[in-house]
Amino acid sequence: MTWTDQAWQHIQPLYSNILAMPFIEQLKNGTLPLDKFQFYMQQDARYLEHYGRVLAYLGSKTGDNDQALDFFDFGKNALIVERALHESYFSQFGIHEDSDTADLEPICHHYVHFLKSTAAFDPLEVAMAAVLPCFVIYKEVGDYIIATQTNQANPYKNWIDTYSGPEFAIGVQKAENYVNAMAENTTEAIRAQMLEAYVKASRMEFKFWEAAYNKTAW
Numbered sequence: 001m002t003w004t005d006q007a008w009q010h011i012q013p014l015y016s017n018i019l020a021m022p023f024i025e026q027l028k029n030g031t032l033p034l035d036k037f038q039f040y041m042q043q044d045a046r047y048l049e050h051y052g053r054v055l056a057y058l059g060s061k062t063g064d065n066d067q068a069l070d071f072f073d074f075g076k077n078a079l080i081v082e083r084a085l086h087e088s089y090f091s092q093f094g095i096h097e098d099s100d101t102a103d104l105e106p107i108c109h110h111y112v113h114f115l116k117s118t119a120a121f122d123p124l125e126v127a128m129a130a131v132l133p134c135f136v137i138y139k140e141v142g143d144y145i146i147a148t149q150t151n152q153a154n155p156y157k158n159w160i161d162t163y164s165g166p167e168f169a170i171g172v173q174k175a176e177n178y179v180n181a182m183a184e185n186t187t188e189a190i191r192a193q194m195l196e197a198y199v200k201a202s203r204m205e206f207k208f209w210e211a212a213y214n215k216t217a218w
């Protein structure tokens with residue numbers, strides 16, 4: 001079994017909890033209150049600015065040029081999605097343009113700085129494992145919503161389409177392949193740290209949606 005399969009299996013209880021969250025259930029049904037989605041979008045735009053930079057930074061740290069190019073692309077894509085949020089969703093959902101300067105709320109702040117410090121101070125394998133749940137969980141949630149939704153007039157359709165399409169899945173698979181190759185070529189001790197980082201980031205994905213649902217501020 002690959003390292004990513006093992007890691008994914010390891011977080012199944014948490015993933016089941018994610019699917020049962022009111023945020024995800026209501027996003028799927030199209031009944032999520034607008035103010036909760038607005039809060040989420042605003043924080044997510046800020047998150048993506050930082051996440052994109054972390055991915056590009058990890059690309060710059062790898063000695064493998066293919067991996068570097070792919071991580072530069074992943075970083076660029078995160079910023080492209082962030083820009084799309086501004087150009088379409090922000091006006092569609094009535095979110096104020098001053099979101100650029102919106103405070104990072106506690107969970108977003110913690111997640112971003114966890115990724116940045118892991119990228120800066122931990123082994124590259126661990127940092128690559130830390131950024132993976134952001135790919136995998138969104139893909140799985142996107143696919144789950146597409147497979148189970150019944151509301152064809154869901155106002156959040158565009159968001160759902162971003163993460164459920166084949167294009168996103170290709171990137172996720174590439175990122176997983178790199179992490180598997182790195183896991184194979186490292187030590188048991190580093191693999192344990194990789195798993196710890198993967199689990200922490202997955203918990204933060206849960207917390208990010210929970211914070212949006214509760215509109216948690218400082």
Ligand SMILES: Cc1ncc(CN)c(N)n1
Nearest residue numbers: 044047134135138205208
């Ligand atoms: C918090 C979070 N995690 C993951 C994704 C998907 N890249 C996102 N947009 N936002």
